[in-house]
Amino acid sequence: MTQTMRAVEITEPGGPDVLKIAERAVPQPGPGQVLLKVAYAGVNRPDALQRAGAYAPPPGASDLPGLEASGEVAALGEGVTDLHVGDQVCALLPGGGYAEYVVTPAVHCLPVPEGLDLKQAACLPETYFTVWTNVFLRGGLQAGERFLVHGGSSGIGTTAIQLAHHFGARVFATAGSADKCKVCMDLGAEKAINYRDEDFVELLRAEGGANLILDMVGGDYLPRNVNALADDGRLVQIAFLQGPKVELNFAQVMMRRLTITGSTLRPQSDLAKARIASDLRARVWPLLAAGRIAPVMDSEYPLEKASEAHARMETSGHIGKIVLKVS
Numbered sequence: 001m002t003q004t005m006r007a008v009e010i011t012e013p014g015g016p017d018v019l020k021i022a023e024r025a026v027p028q029p030g031p032g033q034v035l036l037k038v039a040y041a042g043v044n045r046p047d048a049l050q051r052a053g054a055y056a057p058p059p060g061a062s063d064l065p066g067l068e069a070s071g072e073v074a075a076l077g078e079g080v081t082d083l084h085v086g087d088q089v090c091a092l093l094p095g096g097g098y099a100e101y102v103v104t105p106a107v108h109c110l111p112v113p114e115g116l117d118l119k120q121a122a123c124l125p126e127t128y129f130t131v132w133t134n135v136f137l138r139g140g141l142q143a144g145e146r147f148l149v150h151g152g153s154s155g156i157g158t159t160a161i162q163l164a165h166h167f168g169a170r171v172f173a174t175a176g177s178a179d180k181c182k183v184c185m186d187l188g189a190e191k192a193i194n195y196r197d198e199d200f201v202e203l204l205r206a207e208g209g210a211n212l213i214l215d216m217v218g219g220d221y222l223p224r225n226v227n228a229l230a231d232d233g234r235l236v237q238i239a240f241l242q243g244p245k246v247e248l249n250f251a252q253v254m255m256r257r258l259t260i261t262g263s264t265l266r267p268q269s270d271l272a273k274a275r276i277a278s279d280l281r282a283r284v285w286p287l288l289a290a291g292r293i294a295p296v297m298d299s300e301y302p303l304e305k306a307s308e309a310h311a312r313m314e315t316s317g318h319i320g321k322i323v324l325k326v327s
Ligand SMILES: NC(=O)c1ccc[n+]([C@@H]2O[C@H](COP(=O)([O-])OP(=O)(O)OC[C@H]3O[C@@H](n4cnc5c(N)ncnc54)[C@H](OP(=O)(O)O)[C@@H]3O)[C@@H](O)[C@H]2O)c1
Pocket: 043, 044, 045, 046, 126, 127, 130, 151, 152, 153, 154, 155, 156, 157, 174, 175, 176, 177, 180, 216, 217, 237, 238, 239, 240, 241, 242, 263, 264, 265, 266, 313, 316, 318, 320
């Protein structure tokens, strides 16, 4: 097998143009890991944060960007018995997806759901792991509850709307244009709120308040989210696109028994991610195979145009997922 591969490097912290094609050594799978020959790599906002120097890879992870990919198992590390060379999988990665080969724990691989192709499968792991752990495990969303997701047309948002709707929640979503709002409604939102001309706080309060909010915006959304929550409501923070620092009156948190929490996926232990993978395989992969839910695809770029993919993502013109074709 070849010893070197094409990969996209972050040459220095900065804008999309710092992403450049380079030649790297093909990584070797360690115990419990597999080597994947990457077909497609999903593009996610955290990749842009890493590129800008604001989201360092955890210790031991590749310095190359890329948190998810699909492809074929090319080699097995010691002790891997559940996968075989040639299996087609999609996988959550600790990094390194923008490359022809990548290593990841075997327990973070999932089969390509029946009926989906490798391109669609590459877009599943990062958003499905994130939504499952934050909305259902941490956020405890129950059927019949009112669920608000911000950034409804994002990779995360389109996944959260579909899963919450499927599991019986009443779904509300915010998005920045009429077209994006329409997509949110088509995916199962009961109401999509164009935040440029409607106030989500007023709308949610008129419904009795949100039982759970999934937020990636932060900034002045923090106090507004608190106001939009029902008594005993939960706010789960997964990013701070408008910044993490804000003045907040915590009396409401106490008086109305609110919970404010959050998490990032990447630094969690391999075991924690393996548990999420096993939940997804049992509860969510059958829904994908049955066509009840599906990834929302925006656009495809060749690996060497990763900088253009990042530029598209950062102008927020996209709806759903952007993917890199690697081989
Ligand atoms: N904690 C975790 O483990 C974890 C894991 C994965 C992703 N994330 C985070 O989740 C978010 C979504 O990720 P993604 O990959 O799905 O991203 P994405 O597709 O790029 O979506 C981000 C969306 O947020 C909206 N947005 C951007 N800036 C905004 C602002 N200042 N105010 C309000 N809305 C804004 C945009 O839509 P509009 O046009 O509607 O504004 C955009 O489509 C990102 O912030 C990412 O960092 C967190």
